[in-house]
Amino acid sequence: MSVLKQTSNRPSANQHVYDQPFFKNLIRRSLNYLSAGYPVHYTGPSGIGKTTLAIHVAKQRNKPVTLISGNKDLTNDDLIGAYKGYSRKKLNDNFVRTVQKIEENVTEDWVSGHLYEAVKHGHTLVYDEFTRSSPETNNLFLSVLEEKILPLYGSKSKDSHIRVHPDFRIVFTSNPAEYIGVYDTQDALMDRMISIPLHAMSLEAEVAVVMERTKIRQKKAEAIVRFVREVKQSMDGKEDFLSLRASIMIADIAEKTSVRVDGRNEAFQNLCLDMTYFSVLSVTKDEEKARKIILDHCKKV
Ligand SMILES: Nc1ncnc2c1ncn2[C@@H]1O[C@H](COP(=O)(O)OP(=O)(O)OP(=O)(O)O)[C@@H](O)[C@H]1O
Known part of the structure; x- marks a missing residue:
C-alpha cells in the first residue's frame, strides 16, 4: 500500500490534457x-x-x-490501524543502596x-x-x-x-x-x-499525454500514438491490450537513446517490436503473424 499526502493544488503537468x-x-x-x-x-x-x-x-x-x-x-x-510493538518503561530505584526496586511498565503503541x-x-x-x-x-x-x-x-x-x-x-x-x-x-x-x-482517450489526448510524459516533439508523438492505435485496431480494437503505456515507453526510449522515429530505421523497428510483440502475440498466438502486423504498421511511420 502506498500513501500520498498532498495539500497544495499546484497546476499539474498534465493540466492541458485535462483542459480538453x-x-x-x-x-x-x-x-x-x-x-x-x-x-x-x-x-x-x-x-x-x-x-x-x-x-x-x-x-x-x-x-x-x-x-x-x-x-x-x-x-x-x-x-484502521492496530496496536503494534511495545513501549517499555523501566524504573530502577536504587536510592537506598541495600534495597533495589524495579518497576516495569509495558504498553502497546497505536499505529x-x-x-x-x-x-x-x-x-x-x-x-x-x-x-x-x-x-x-x-x-x-x-x-x-x-x-x-x-x-x-x-x-x-x-x-x-x-x-x-x-x-x-x-x-x-x-x-x-x-x-x-x-x-x-x-x-x-x-x-x-x-x-x-472510461474508454481509451482520443488521439489528441493520447498525443498530449505522450508529449507531457516524455517531452518528445508533437510530430513524433503523433506518429508513435498512431502506430500503437493501428496495431491495436488490427486486433479488432481490443481495449485492454496495448495501452497508452506502450506509446509512452516507445517515445521515452526513443528520446533517451536517440532512436530516430522513422519506420525505415531498423533501431526504431526493433523498439516497436520489443514494446508490442508480447502483447500482440498474446492475441494472435502466431509468431510470424505478430511480427508482420507490427512491422507493417511500423514501416508506415
Ligand atoms: N493526463 C495525463 N497526463 C500525463 N500522463 C498521463 C495522463 N493520463 C495517463 N497518463 C499516463 O498514462 C499511463 C497510464 O495511466 P494510469 O496509470 O493512470 O492508468 P490506469 O487506467 O490507472 O492503469 P491501471 O488500470 O493499469 O492502473 C501512466 O504512465 C500515466 O502516467
Missing part, C-alpha cells in the same frame, strides 16, 4: 458529485489513465489526498491506518484498484459511506468507531471483473458510488 472538452466536462461532473457527498468510481481497462485522473480530481478539492492501492493482502489493520487518518482529518481518498482487495476488507467502506462511521473492528481500541469527517470523500478506480486478481464487486458497495466507465 471531454475531460473538462468529466472532471466538472465528478467534482459536483463529490461535493454533493457521493463517491465517484472510474472503471475501465488497464492503462487508460484512471489513476492519474482520480488523483487529479482529488487534488482539485484542495484537501489532503491519501492514496491507497487495493490488493488481496490489504487488511483491516492496514486501513493509525491510512483510512483512519483520512476519515478523521477529512482527506480526499483515492482508493486505486479497490476490487483487488478482498470483499471482507472492503466491507469497512459500507459503514463509512452509509453510516458515516469507521468501525474499529478488532483494533483493541476502547472506542467502537470514529465519526467520518464531513469533508471526507472517496474516488475509487477499478479494472473490469474479468481481469486476473480482481474480485467480484459487491453490489452493496457499487450501489453507493457513482460509477463512470
Whole structure:
C-alpha cells in the first residue's frame, strides 16, 4: 500500500490534457458529485489513465489526498490501524543502596491506518484498484459511506468507531471483473458510488499525454500514438491490450537513446517490436503473424 499526502493544488503537468472538452466536462461532473457527498468510481481497462485522473480530481478539492492501492493482502489493520510493538518503561530505584526496586511498565503503541487518518482529518481518498482487495476488507467502506462511521473492528481500541469527517470523500478506480486478481464487486458497495466507465482517450489526448510524459516533439508523438492505435485496431480494437503505456515507453526510449522515429530505421523497428510483440502475440498466438502486423504498421511511420 502506498500513501500520498498532498495539500497544495499546484497546476499539474498534465493540466492541458485535462483542459480538453471531454475531460473538462468529466472532471466538472465528478467534482459536483463529490461535493454533493457521493463517491465517484472510474472503471475501465488497464492503462487508460484512471489513476492519474482520480488523483487529479482529488487534488482539485484542495484537501489532503491519501492514496491507497487495493490488493488481496490489504487488511483491516492496514486501513484502521492496530496496536503494534511495545513501549517499555523501566524504573530502577536504587536510592537506598541495600534495597533495589524495579518497576516495569509495558504498553502497546497505536499505529493509525491510512483510512483512519483520512476519515478523521477529512482527506480526499483515492482508493486505486479497490476490487483487488478482498470483499471482507472492503466491507469497512459500507459503514463509512452509509453510516458515516469507521468501525474499529478488532483494533483493541476502547472506542467502537470514529465519526467520518464531513469533508471526507472517496474516488475509487477499478479494472473490469474479468481481469486476473480482481474480485467480484459487491453490489452493496457499487450501489453507493457513482460509477463512470472510461474508454481509451482520443488521439489528441493520447498525443498530449505522450508529449507531457516524455517531452518528445508533437510530430513524433503523433506518429508513435498512431502506430500503437493501428496495431491495436488490427486486433479488432481490443481495449485492454496495448495501452497508452506502450506509446509512452516507445517515445521515452526513443528520446533517451536517440532512436530516430522513422519506420525505415531498423533501431526504431526493433523498439516497436520489443514494446508490442508480447502483447500482440498474446492475441494472435502466431509468431510470424505478430511480427508482420507490427512491422507493417511500423514501416508506415
Ligand atoms: N493526463 C495525463 N497526463 C500525463 N500522463 C498521463 C495522463 N493520463 C495517463 N497518463 C499516463 O498514462 C499511463 C497510464 O495511466 P494510469 O496509470 O493512470 O492508468 P490506469 O487506467 O490507472 O492503469 P491501471 O488500470 O493499469 O492502473 C501512466 O504512465 C500515466 O502516467
